[in-house]
Amino acid sequence: MSDVAVGMESMVNAIGANNAAAAFRAKILHFTDQPDPITGAGIEYFDDGVLVVEQGRVKALGDAQHMAAAGFDLQSCQHFPDQLIMPGFIDSHIHYPQTSVIASYGEQLLDWLNNYTFPSEARFANAEFAALAAHEFLKILLQNGTTTAMVYTTVFAQSTEAFFSAAAQMNLRMISGKVMMDRNAPDYLLDTPASSEQDCRALIERWHQQGRQLYALTPRFAPTSTPEQLAGTGKLYAQYPGLYLQTHLSENLQEMAWIKELYPRARDYLDVYDQFGLLGPRSVFGHGIHLSDLEVERLAQTGSGIAFCPTSNLFLGSGLLDMARLENAGVPVSLATDVGGGTSFSQLRTLAEAYKVLQLQGQNLHPLKGFYMATLGNARALQLDNYLGNFAPGKEADFVVINLGATPLQALRQSSVQSDSPDSVKSLAEKLFALMTLGDEHNIAHTYVMGKKVFSRAPATEGALSWAI
């Protein structure tokens, strides 16, 4: 861990000479690499830090007192005393059309899709409905401190158009694509290999690498695509540079039995996707709970990633992801909510459930590793770390201001952290662990996108509580 200012001279100059810059003073945490909680490597924390943003990008980061000694006027900062600034959270797997079916009772994956998800997705044939839903979804992400996500839309191209339009209007960096499904779903949700190829081409040409938007080919999962549609997807994947691919893999045991019936000649579930050229470092497979050793090896060989969706895996009774096995094999694992199978948009709640899923298997999730995953780790897993994920100079300045004590219980827990040396890794880790275990969207005080404040939450006050004892 370092308290040495990064780019201090340029920061002083930036603020002094250019009033397009803005400075933010708070506790500041970001990661420069996978953290080592013992040595502090990979962790940069300032107990009293300053982040300077210019034209939407990080200009510099430093310790406030060092800055002041170098002539920087701390009065020029927006000051968030006792609050914590971190890069915006990243969610590697989420479905925007499922916002309104979150918390639907009683089913495991296949019945949950049929009873809740498919009927909800039908409404996205209406472009106006989709536009309203996309705005609402993005606002909920921002309330939760999530500034970038890899997002499923629906089979309707107009729902994907609506999503990208909303994201572009809000200047958010998003990865998304039209769901492809040409069988085993209600007729009203089906496309064809030819229509999905045509729709995808049009959407890619309109949105991929336009502003902050990136396109992901999105065959929903192997049961809802014919081999012909998957072959067309592989052709597109090879044709356009920088495309992503997202789909689901080995989430549920019934789903896996179905794959055996539908693709009897495939070696295993992953092989279905592999045969059509869908693996690679920009491919993100949701879940991957029930994988064979050969599948894990093949994911690692091709650099393909797994999105770990703990609230969804618990809620839908899908199973427990063996994260250590994947990581030891060299498979990139990212952190995701999978709303509406997942039960919260909050990456804090997602980390809390990830911790418990791993505890049940004798594994741990160190809080520093957890917050690395939600920021730089996910940026790396999504090949976005050239753009964002930490506060390296030049990165896009998406960040959150976090209130560590959003409830009386949290304030009590945070105040009990022994902080003889306020910036020691141990006390930082303890504070972060309490934050991820007890926290949710109520901890997100402000969210900034490209240096601009886009969301603020009025602080909870004592006056909001009334007592009769």
Ligand code: GUN
């Ligand atoms: N598998 C195929 N579609 C879905 C979906 O929408 N959610 C989840 N969790 N799994 C899926």
Ligand code: ZN
């Ligand atoms: Zn999903």
